[in-house]
Amino acid sequence: MNLLDLALVVMTLSLLPCLYRIVFGPTVADRVVGLDALTLVIVVILGAYSYVQESPFFLDAALVMAIIGFIGTIAIARYLEEGEIF
Amino acid sequence: MNDTLLSVSIALVFGIATFMILRRDLIRVAIGITLLSHATNMLIVSTGAFLGGRTPIITGDKAVSTGGTFIDDLATGILAPVIPDGIEIAYVDPLVQALTLTAIVISLATTAFLLILCYRLYQEQGTTDVSEIRRLKG
Amino acid sequence: MTTLIAKTITKACVPIIILFSISLLLAGHNYPGGGFIGGVMFTSAISLLYIVFGLRYMDSLYRYQWEKWFAVGLLISTLTGIGAMAFRYSFLRSTYLTVSLPLLGDIKLLSTTFFDIGVYLVVTGSLLFVFKTMGEDE
Amino acid sequence: MDLFTAITLAVFLPFIMAAILPAAERVLKNRVGWYAAAVALICLLLVAQALPAVVNGETVTGSFPWIPSLQVELSFYGDGLSVMFGLIVSGIGILIMSYSNEYMSKREDLSRYYRYLLMFMGSMLGMVFSSNAIQLFVFWELTSITSFMLIGYWRNRPMSVYGATKSLLVTAGGGIFMLAGFLLLGIITGTFDIVTILQNGSMIALIKGHELFLPALVLIIIGAAAKSAQGPFYIWLPNAMEAPTPVSAFLHSATMVKAGIYLVARIHPIFSGTEAWFVLVGGLGIITMLAAGFLAFRQTDIKGILAYSTISQLAYMMAMYGYTSYQYPGIGVTAATFHLLNHATFKACLFLVAGIVAHETATRDITKMGGLRKELPATFIIGAIAALSMAGVPPLNGFLSKEMFYESSLEMGHILGGPFEYLIPAAAVLGGAFTFAYSIRFIDGIFLGKRRSEHLPKHMHEPTPVMLFPPALLAALVILIGIFPSAAVHYIIEPAASGILLEDVQLHVSLWHGFTAALLMTIITFIAGAALYARYGAIAAWQDRVSARYPAWSFNSLYDRIVNGASGKSTAFAKVMQPGPLSPYLIAMLLIFLLLSAVPVIMIAGTLIPTELNLEVPMYEAVLLGLIILASLGTAVLRKYLHAIIAVSAVGYLVSLVFIYLQAPDLAITQLLVETLATIIFLLVIIKVPQTFREKITRSVLARDLLISSAVSITVLILLLNASQGIVSPFESLSYYFIENSVPLAGGHNMVNVILVDFRGYDTLGEIVVLCLAGLGVYNLLKSRSDSK
Amino acid sequence: MLFTAIEVASNIFFLIGILFVFLGMVGLLRLPDVYNRLHATTKIATLGAFGVMLAITIRTGLSAMGLKAIMVGIFLILTAPVAAHIIARAAHRSGTELWTGSVADEYAEACVAKKDELNSGPDKRL
Amino acid sequence: MDIMQHVPIIMIILPVFFAAFTVLFRSKSGLQKALNVGVFALLFILSLRLLSYVWDNGILVYEVGEWGKYGILLVADLLGAGMVVLSSLISLMAMIYATDYMDRKALDTTFFPLFNLMAAGLNGIFLTGDIFNMFVFFEILVLSSCGLIVLTGRGDHTKMADKLEAIFKYLVLNMVSITLMLVAIASLYATVGTLNMADIAVKVSYLAEAGTLPWHFHVIAMILIVVFGYKASMFPLHFWLADVHPSAPAPIHAMLSGMVIKVGVYGILRVHYLIFNETMFMLQPILILLSLITIAVGATSAIGQYDLKRMLAYSSVSQIGYVLLGVGMGTAYALTAAIVYLVNHAVAKSMLFLATGETLYHAGTKDIRKMGGFAKSSPFLGSIFLIGAMSIAGLPPTGGFFSKLVLFDAGLSSEYYIPVAIALVFAIFTLFYLFRTWLAIFWGEIKDTDNADGYTERKPTVAIKVALALLACVVIYMGVYPEHLLSLSGTIADQLLDPQPYITAVLERSVR
Amino acid sequence: MKQYIAYALILGLVWSFVSGNISVLNFMVGSILGLLIVQSLKKLYRPDKDMTFRSIAEHLPKLAVYFAVLLIEITKASVQIARIILSPGMDIRPGIIAVPIRATKDASITAIANTISLTPGTLTIDISDDMTKLYVHAIDVSEPEELKHSIRDKLEKYVLEAFE
Numbered sequence A: 001m002n003l004l005d006l007a008l009v010v011m012t013l014s015l016l017p018c019l020y021r022i023v024f025g026p027t028v029a030d031r032v033v034g035l036d037a038l039t040l041v042i043v044v045i046l047g048a049y050s051y052v053q054e055s056p057f058f059l060d061a062a063l064v065m066a067i068i069g070f071i072g073t074i075a076i077a078r079y080l081e082e083g084e085i086f
Numbered sequence B: 001m002n003d004t005l006l007s008v009s010i011a012l013v014f015g016i017a018t019f020m021i022l023r024r025d026l027i028r029v030a031i032g033i034t035l036l037s038h039a040t041n042m043l044i045v046s047t048g049a050f051l052g053g054r055t056p057i058i059t060g061d062k063a064v065s066t067g068g069t070f071i072d073d074l075a076t077g078i079l080a081p082v083i084p085d086g087i088e089i090a091y092v093d094p095l096v097q098a099l100t101l102t103a104i105v106i107s108l109a110t111t112a113f114l115l116i117l118c119y120r121l122y123q124e125q126g127t128t129d130v131s132e133i134r135r136l137k138g
Numbered sequence C: 001m002t003t004l005i006a007k008t009i010t011k012a013c014v015p016i017i018i019l020f021s022i023s024l025l026l027a028g029h030n031y032p033g034g035g036f037i038g039g040v041m042f043t044s045a046i047s048l049l050y051i052v053f054g055l056r057y058m059d060s061l062y063r064y065q066w067e068k069w070f071a072v073g074l075l076i077s078t079l080t081g082i083g084a085m086a087f088r089y090s091f092l093r094s095t096y097l098t099v100s101l102p103l104l105g106d107i108k109l110l111s112t113t114f115f116d117i118g119v120y121l122v123v124t125g126s127l128l129f130v131f132k133t134m135g136e137d138e
Numbered sequence D: 001m002d003l004f005t006a007i008t009l010a011v012f013l014p015f016i017m018a019a020i021l022p023a024a025e026r027v028l029k030n031r032v033g034w035y036a037a038a039v040a041l042i043c044l045l046l047v048a049q050a051l052p053a054v055v056n057g058e059t060v061t062g063s064f065p066w067i068p069s070l071q072v073e074l075s076f077y078g079d080g081l082s083v084m085f086g087l088i089v090s091g092i093g094i095l096i097m098s099y100s101n102e103y104m105s106k107r108e109d110l111s112r113y114y115r116y117l118l119m120f121m122g123s124m125l126g127m128v129f130s131s132n133a134i135q136l137f138v139f140w141e142l143t144s145i146t147s148f149m150l151i152g153y154w155r156n157r158p159m160s161v162y163g164a165t166k167s168l169l170v171t172a173g174g175g176i177f178m179l180a181g182f183l184l185l186g187i188i189t190g191t192f193d194i195v196t197i198l199q200n201g202s203m204i205a206l207i208k209g210h211e212l213f214l215p216a217l218v219l220i221i222i223g224a225a226a227k228s229a230q231g232p233f234y235i236w237l238p239n240a241m242e243a244p245t246p247v248s249a250f251l252h253s254a255t256m257v258k259a260g261i262y263l264v265a266r267i268h269p270i271f272s273g274t275e276a277w278f279v280l281v282g283g284l285g286i287i288t289m290l291a292a293g294f295l296a297f298r299q300t301d302i303k304g305i306l307a308y309s310t311i312s313q314l315a316y317m318m319a320m321y322g323y324t325s326y327q328y329p330g331i332g333v334t335a336a337t338f339h340l341l342n343h344a345t346f347k348a349c350l351f352l353v354a355g356i357v358a359h360e361t362a363t364r365d366i367t368k369m370g371g372l373r374k375e376l377p378a379t380f381i382i383g384a385i386a387a388l389s390m391a392g393v394p395p396l397n398g399f400l401s402k403e404m405f406y407e408s409s410l411e412m413g414h415i416l417g418g419p420f421e422y423l424i425p426a427a428a429v430l431g432g433a434f435t436f437a438y439s440i441r442f443i444d445g446i447f448l449g450k451r452r453s454e455h456l457p458k459h460m461h462e463p464t465p466v467m468l469f470p471p472a473l474l475a476a477l478v479i480l481i482g483i484f485p486s487a488a489v490h491y492i493i494e495p496a497a498s499g500i501l502l503e504d505v506q507l508h509v510s511l512w513h514g515f516t517a518a519l520l521m522t523i524i525t526f527i528a529g530a531a532l533y534a535r536y537g538a539i540a541a542w543q544d545r546v547s548a549r550y551p552a553w554s555f556n557s558l559y560d561r562i563v564n565g566a567s568g569k570s571t572a573f574a575k576v577m578q579p580g581p582l583s584p585y586l587i588a589m590l591l592i593f594l595l596l597s598a599v600p601v602i603m604i605a606g607t608l609i610p611t612e613l614n615l616e617v618p619m620y621e622a623v624l625l626g627l628i629i630l631a632s633l634g635t636a637v638l639r640k641y642l643h644a645i646i647a648v649s650a651v652g653y654l655v656s657l658v659f660i661y662l663q664a665p666d667l668a669i670t671q672l673l674v675e676t677l678a679t680i681i682f683l684l685v686i687i688k689v690p691q692t693f694r695e696k697i698t699r700s701v702l703a704r705d706l707l708i709s710s711a712v713s714i715t716v717l718i719l720l721l722n723a724s725q726g727i728v729s730p731f732e733s734l735s736y737y738f739i740e741n742s743v744p745l746a747g748g749h750n751m752v753n754v755i756l757v758d759f760r761g762y763d764t765l766g767e768i769v770v771l772c773l774a775g776l777g778v779y780n781l782l783k784s785r786s787d788s789k
Numbered sequence E: 001m002l003f004t005a006i007e008v009a010s011n012i013f014f015l016i017g018i019l020f021v022f023l024g025m026v027g028l029l030r031l032p033d034v035y036n037r038l039h040a041t042t043k044i045a046t047l048g049a050f051g052v053m054l055a056i057t058i059r060t061g062l063s064a065m066g067l068k069a070i071m072v073g074i075f076l077i078l079t080a081p082v083a084a085h086i087i088a089r090a091a092h093r094s095g096t097e098l099w100t101g102s103v104a105d106e107y108a109e110a111c112v113a114k115k116d117e118l119n120s121g122p123d124k125r126l
Numbered sequence F: 001m002d003i004m005q006h007v008p009i010i011m012i013i014l015p016v017f018f019a020a021f022t023v024l025f026r027s028k029s030g031l032q033k034a035l036n037v038g039v040f041a042l043l044f045i046l047s048l049r050l051l052s053y054v055w056d057n058g059i060l061v062y063e064v065g066e067w068g069k070y071g072i073l074l075v076a077d078l079l080g081a082g083m084v085v086l087s088s089l090i091s092l093m094a095m096i097y098a099t100d101y102m103d104r105k106a107l108d109t110t111f112f113p114l115f116n117l118m119a120a121g122l123n124g125i126f127l128t129g130d131i132f133n134m135f136v137f138f139e140i141l142v143l144s145s146c147g148l149i150v151l152t153g154r155g156d157h158t159k160m161a162d163k164l165e166a167i168f169k170y171l172v173l174n175m176v177s178i179t180l181m182l183v184a185i186a187s188l189y190a191t192v193g194t195l196n197m198a199d200i201a202v203k204v205s206y207l208a209e210a211g212t213l214p215w216h217f218h219v220i221a222m223i224l225i226v227v228f229g230y231k232a233s234m235f236p237l238h239f240w241l242a243d244v245h246p247s248a249p250a251p252i253h254a255m256l257s258g259m260v261i262k263v264g265v266y267g268i269l270r271v272h273y274l275i276f277n278e279t280m281f282m283l284q285p286i287l288i289l290l291s292l293i294t295i296a297v298g299a300t301s302a303i304g305q306y307d308l309k310r311m312l313a314y315s316s317v318s319q320i321g322y323v324l325l326g327v328g329m330g331t332a333y334a335l336t337a338a339i340v341y342l343v344n345h346a347v348a349k350s351m352l353f354l355a356t357g358e359t360l361y362h363a364g365t366k367d368i369r370k371m372g373g374f375a376k377s378s379p380f381l382g383s384i385f386l387i388g389a390m391s392i393a394g395l396p397p398t399g400g401f402f403s404k405l406v407l408f409d410a411g412l413s414s415e416y417y418i419p420v421a422i423a424l425v426f427a428i429f430t431l432f433y434l435f436r437t438w439l440a441i442f443w444g445e446i447k448d449t450d451n452a453d454g455y456t457e458r459k460p461t462v463a464i465k466v467a468l469a470l471l472a473c474v475v476i477y478m479g480v481y482p483e484h485l486l487s488l489s490g491t492i493a494d495q496l497l498d499p500q501p502y503i504t505a506v507l508e509r510s511v512r
Numbered sequence G: 001m002k003q004y005i006a007y008a009l010i011l012g013l014v015w016s017f018v019s020g021n022i023s024v025l026n027f028m029v030g031s032i033l034g035l036l037i038v039q040s041l042k043k044l045y046r047p048d049k050d051m052t053f054r055s056i057a058e059h060l061p062k063l064a065v066y067f068a069v070l071l072i073e074i075t076k077a078s079v080q081i082a083r084i085i086l087s088p089g090m091d092i093r094p095g096i097i098a099v100p101i102r103a104t105k106d107a108s109i110t111a112i113a114n115t116i117s118l119t120p121g122t123l124t125i126d127i128s129d130d131m132t133k134l135y136v137h138a139i140d141v142s143e144p145e146e147l148k149h150s151i152r153d154k155l156e157k158y159v160l161e162a163f164e
């Protein structure tokens, strides 16, 4: 198994807990944490891709993911707390 | 990526989305539509995953040559592009990606409109139940 | 809501995001990115401000008329195409020239960059217009 | 002016003059009727110019280019038949329009009245002079429409509206069938030009031998019968009496209803000489004659009597044109044509008389009249002459054509033989007897006897000469033709009959032609008619009892039931077809998608699932795709919107991973961004709606939806598995071009972006337009709040 | 030789990073309540991600890749705690209970006190 | 490059540009109106020039970006150019009408840009030679329609709640149908590797000759029938129409019923007759069957309606069934008939809907039963309405007569006796419900409604009269002298059945 | 103006990073873009008065120290949490405590809060309204006073040096 496959296997397995939290909760906050964690794992997967393939293209995606994962999390949290976003 | 499994997954998402859009609930219909567009987008990309396996971004300044000819020969019925046998292209099909990108953006625009429509509909009708909203009957 | 912590970090992040969006816009022709992606990135930055500082507060500081943005964007994109017609080419006929400047070295000027800038403005304008209108709605 | 120009002018002049009539009205004020009458006079003169030619057996033809695509020209044809009709139409038109000057109140909308009268006259003229079927049909339907406008002239009266609707539906509707018949004729012969067919014996033979002969005949006869109020289609005519009386006089004596007769006469050479022709035309005529005569007898409205009498008189002509045999296709043609002319004179006269009577008495109910001969002596005389002519009393013109009717009935009976030898003459006599009876009733009920109502005005006086002159002139014609028939026969009937029979017809009609079987029949008719009239009370009572017992057994009530019932049934139907909520619409769409997709599977037995499937699956791909399915299921299962939306976001993020695996960084980035923005919009929306909605899914709905969803799923899967087998050789993807040229020609390394902004920049332009539209549309949505909220 | 050293170092960072992310996700699964789970994602997983980015930078130096990777790492370090803070705050304010094994909740006390004081709903100030 | 060569793109770009311009420079309403009417008049003139150019010089192919068939081509053949003329005519009239009819608020905000983009969408669909591009322009059309339906005009008695519900249905169904379209396009691309319709056509016929055409190709044809059938509101995809179209303000209603549903028919004519010849033997019976049901269902539903706009909407369903019948029969003559029918219905229906808008404004209600006696106060509207009703009912001397004539003739000449018989019977239904409605509105007594007193004061304004009168002239013109339309349609039909010139014109482009 | 330039230069650096190209030219482009961004966002940012080159220069080494400490702490924290996660019994005593802080500036409060979140077993949940206390969730609050103490002494020190 090469490095990419290893990384992908481990990271794909890491997706499972995120999805578990997203779908099964139990609280809304857990789901949000799950989503936040999901974005993080995706950033890592993108990093892993770049690392192994030595191509910078996926790092742009990683940066995007890092940024908007943050925004999405904040949006949902704000909704959760105050029932409004803007 | 494995075509067969991807196809099965796409088909399954299609099924789930279909189930969702048949629901009585405005928001759930909207979610179903979102799923439907996910499925469609994956479908479009998947139909083009047949050329090579590389990201369709050319690194380095050299143009890529496929050795193909691009002039249509209507007389023989063989139409461009004509690629000699044995030519292997490294890249995945960029065209389907561009098409999907367009489709994604369009579905974002439509979904935004649809969602706000749902909100306004709720505001006017006081319910998110599609089947209660049936004034336009007959 | 939003605490001081969120606000401070947002202030730190927003310029980064905007810079990144511009970088995506300009690099799009050779790397992942482009007008749409850049525009959505910019939209995200502004939405982050809206979320963290509140739409009303942001509006009290800046009175953006986002609809003008998308109108300008659409004008730029179409004018790019029409520009080609002025040179007796087809609509949207692209061209590029490589300019050697003494200090800056070789710079590739693409007509499609203007098109992409139009796309960037349209995406930004229309999405933020939707957000703002919806956010203002009582 | 050559004759073709004259005829063309006669057709178009009324339309042109109708168009400028409002201007004329401004000058002439309420004398505008004279303007219309002058137009009719000019038309008459124009048509009359052709008379000498047609008497000599010549025809007038000519055409303008019109619709080369359909090989249809704007062509006019003047022969004896059409010239006769032209003369009747324009001649009676003059009288009607003059009469209207006095009849129509000054307060009426005269401009509209005369406009439509002129247009109607023009349509009639156009119809009779049309050479080809398409043109004929155009004018035919124009007569339907203009007569509809005229019948409904008093448009705020419900009965006018009812009558107008009925006439339009029946006549224009019948016209549509007739059109189909013409089209079949065109398909058989390859031309729409009736005259060409008439003049081409081989074409007629072709038609008669063609399998489409009967359909074409039936369809055309439906149109003719509808127009001429024959058979079940009679229903529109009595209700059309709601029109102003001059209009009724015009429509029902000389023009509109005669259109059907004209058509039957025109196509006579094409279809006659066949059993079908006799059964359809002759049979229809005989039955209608009897029924309408019977019904006319019991009417109490004087215009009602005239209406049913019109039906029965038209039925005479229909029957006579229907008389035919292989050897002598034109048995009744001359008689019918003569009766046609006579009927125009006496019936127009009767209507005008009825108009005077109604005008003076302010009622149309015959049971309230009586004894008017004293107040209205001139009217009485004129009316009596016309009615007696209708009754077939010598020496009036009605007598002559009635005799000829009997003769041709005898001949037809003889040709058919068997029981028909007696049945047909007997039917003719019975019809004549009814005619006699109701004609007498018309005279007796109105003019003779004593006043039967107190409500009639105390003082009545004869109308002005303007109103009296037209009926008087017609009555004079009735007598003149009766006593000296040869002029009319020579100048009008013979050319017309020649036009129909396509051969030179010589006819000798004289008042006294010996003691014949026909004369005997006439005498029987008078006796039977008188007896019927004597038993009027009993017959009417019996009729009332029958119609009271079977109120629904009439074509009228059938019409009402269809028309009214249709609306109710259709409302119910629309409710079924319009379930309201979204899901039935969607199910319909999905089902038709599934059904249609199944068609090729059934019709072309392909291998549903390709054999060369790649089944080697890396674990992480399986997990990723499995997670997408799991998250999608989550969106379907999670109750609260927020939970579902978080799951949707997860699906979106995971899909972007799929894009990464498919080597599409641009797509992945776009997907991520779009997903986040979509989430924000979702959140913006669910803030304002309840947190959840619990739908109670019944077992059957669940089963249905699961079935549909799985079917969709399977269909997409099969399609996708087949489609992703790769581009069929020898063809290749366009992408090779993009791969090769994006750097040298478009100056970009990211092929996807180059495609987006350059190769297919136009798509992207469309895409940003869609984004703008979403913005504008959302703005509209949000600013559209109804004020009630 | 140097080249290989960089490769080895970066690979080690990479693998550790991957491992930490994985552990963080295990924590997400196993820890008892949302507040504790946030510890797992904010610290371990973020560190893991940072490690992967660092590995990239080590491998590629100040190339486009390396620079971007560093940017990603910095961004994650900047935002992860804020995200955690906001989720936790929202969770607490929206009534997500602490795990029954928790021993103290001074925040709840403070909130109750303030609520009594203002007698109003959630804090609406910017 | 000759300026005429640019007309296809101008037909699309000018309204787009102008939409942006209008959003950017919101000026005084009067100037705005004049400018927009001017632009649409210009578009109409250009469209006529385009048609005559194509008629004289053959198919005009425009390479956007000059990438040959590898980019996107605009192809103005007679069908495309003809449809553009039609849409330009109707949009011009609707625009003139709208300047008076629409609410001040709508005119001041989004009406003009949305309407411009709708016109761009229509022209884009009619001129594109690329199937994916057609999808993009479909979306433009759908979203602009949705945005416009929300707006209100003065005779618009639809409740906002109803409008929104209608749009919801329309949009969701559209998104599903668009999904199907994308599935079809992707599968098509995966099969033949191109999106250019002419290119697809020639490749498909090659494969069919070689016997290597995959069977799923026919499934794609079927899916596209669903997509276009939905757009055209073919049974059983017609349900939405009676909800959606009546919810729109009159000018938009006219556009939707006049032009937008024709897009579906255009789609079948363009895509199926160009690409899917191999599937036609399966498609034609299906189309005939469904079109007959469409005719029947539409007409039957219309009879029971008392909501004027709704009644007319069902009538549109029924009428589109006639058009599809012609499309389904598929002979040159039948296609001619379908196109003639399409054109006549487009003009007459849009006129009828414009007249309806004004009538409803006068009536103050949508309910036919509450109307009556308008002939006296609004003779102009009465005549317009009558001309429209006559045309739809197929009575001479209106264009509608010739459309029925050629359709029936085409059907009978191809020995489709039973379909023609059914169509014939429902033609009488049409006559019935249209005239019943006309009578109920314009004849009879003035009913005692809210507007019983005020209705006489509401006279159509000049703009509205001009728009209606011009359309009426077109209707009459096509009834009195149909040769232009017939010969044009005949040539179009021939071109549809022999796509070789189209293919040659498109594929003989040099590449950069 | 100076502070704008300071910001712009920082953003120029960021630009170089996100665009993946450190060159003088690119840095200049980034600085110009950064200047434009700061200019257009100035109403929101109200650039601090004392943001000068000198203060930046003075703070830079301290920032570096802070980051180093931070990284070490994060690593420690991660190992600690990882141990908890992997322990089968999961023997933890979590809870929320209020931790008083000395920092007054926005940047330093934020920094301390985030530092707390990133370091062993603690997570900032909220700041008190008067900005004097942080509410911190800790995995182990068996000895709350010791915890507060360690935060004040170990972490806040570096933060104050770097940011105040």
Ligand code: NA
Binding pocket: B101, B102, B105, C036, C119, D756, D764, D767
């Ligand atoms: Na794009």
Ligand code: NA
Binding pocket: A036, A039, A040, A069, A070, A073, E079, E080, E083
């Ligand atoms: Na995060």
